Amino acid sequence: MRYCVNCLNVSTRPNIVFTDNGLCYPCANYKAEPDIDWDERAEKLAEIVAFAKANNQSGYDCIVGVSGGKDSTRQALHIRERFGLNPLLVSMNYPPQQVSQRGVDNLSNLIEQGFDCINISCAPRTWKKAMRYAFISYGNWAKATEFALFASVPRVAVAYQIPLIWWGESAAASLGDMGVLGSHASDGNRLKYSNTLGGGDTSWLMAAGLDAKDILQYAYPTDEEMERANIKIVFMDYFMKDFTSFANGNYAALRGLSIREAQPNLDPDYFGTSMLDEDFININMHVRYLKFGFGRTSDIVNLEIRSGRMTREEGISLVKRFDHAYDPSLVQKFARYIDVDLDEFWKIVDRYVNGELFERAGRGHYRPKFAVGVGT
Numbered sequence: 001m002r003y004c005v006n007c008l009n010v011s012t013r014p015n016i017v018f019t020d021n022g023l024c025y026p027c028a029n030y031k032a033e034p035d036i037d038w039d040e041r042a043e044k045l046a047e048i049v050a051f052a053k054a055n056n057q058s059g060y061d062c063i064v065g066v067s068g069g070k071d072s073t074r075q076a077l078h079i080r081e082r083f084g085l086n087p088l089l090v091s092m093n094y095p096p097q098q099v100s101q102r103g104v105d106n107l108s109n110l111i112e113q114g115f116d117c118i119n120i121s122c123a124p125r126t127w128k129k130a131m132r133y134a135f136i137s138y139g140n141w142a143k144a145t146e147f148a149l150f151a152s153v154p155r156v157a158v159a160y161q162i163p164l165i166w167w168g169e170s171a172a173a174s175l176g177d178m179g180v181l182g183s184h185a186s187d188g189n190r191l192k193y194s195n196t197l198g199g200g201d202t203s204w205l206m207a208a209g210l211d212a213k214d215i216l217q218y219a220y221p222t223d224e225e226m227e228r229a230n231i232k233i234v235f236m237d238y239f240m241k242d243f244t245s246f247a248n249g250n251y252a253a254l255r256g257l258s259i260r261e262a263q264p265n266l267d268p269d270y271f272g273t274s275m276l277d278e279d280f281i282n283i284n285m286h287v288r289y290l291k292f293g294f295g296r297t298s299d300i301v302n303l304e305i306r307s308g309r310m311t312r313e314e315g316i317s318l319v320k321r322f323d324h325a326y327d328p329s330l331v332q333k334f335a336r337y338i339d340v341d342l343d344e345f346w347k348i349v350d351r352y353v354n355g356e357l358f359e360r361a362g363r364g365h366y367r368p369k370f371a372v373g374v375g376t
């Protein structure tokens, strides 16, 4: 595993590339920022806004997928107030057993600012079955739910004939997932080619024992359907100087977002502002850490280093302290939710632990063999 020379992004991240001088793609992008021609981007934005207005057939100019979290709160308000567009919000809701009260409150807070929102709920039992299968078969329960989440917005766009979909940030520019890179840095039409969605084929869910009729909401529109409907997906961060986790968190908190009390020894999001609508994602992030050697603290620290608010050394010490953290009581809750016992849970996790990066030191304990930040 090698590290970016600037931040703590790792070569084990799926689909990542490094430049010849050792920078990860997001850092290389960031370093090029002083050269960005913002006037040119403003012109491109004006074209996109004009496209949405010219092709508006339903009264809604565009769609934004929202959870009510910091990024979607900022997006919805910015689109309406700065871009002058009339957005329809679409929210894919977690089932009642999974959604947090905070998530419900935050979505309420967002729509109370005067938005129409379509809420989509998938059948909870199918949802859980798909999650269980994805966790056992891929070590990634969210693989199942992300299909539904990512498909929901373009499905509504096709159904309502809404020409434009805004997505917050490009996974290529922010994380280094190059699978989604389109013809232009703001072009999100390849979104379904991300590492998780891999083109949007849902046939793997049939292997979970689900029928085609159970997983209709998990199917992303085909490329032909998207083309026929003339839908553009655009990454907003390309047009905004400060679309960052930190700025969005402040912006949304000032407009009523409820955040969680940071408990970095149990939850490596030491700001407490991300992934507020449910808690099981922490399980996923912990397994991701054991698979690839980077956890949520790494994600946050990389953004902080890139923006100049933190040195690489400070980042290393935070990653060492918190990246491996998880809440044992949450593991218990999750295991109960997907109906496995704790021994089974850790046996499943064992299968995904990267033996080159970690050695097993008892049930649920893994010792890293790598030194954080060393080796570029």
Ligand SMILES: [Zn+2]
Residues within 6 Å of the ligand: 004, 005, 006, 007, 008, 009, 023, 024, 025, 026, 027, 028
């Ligand atoms: Zn980097």
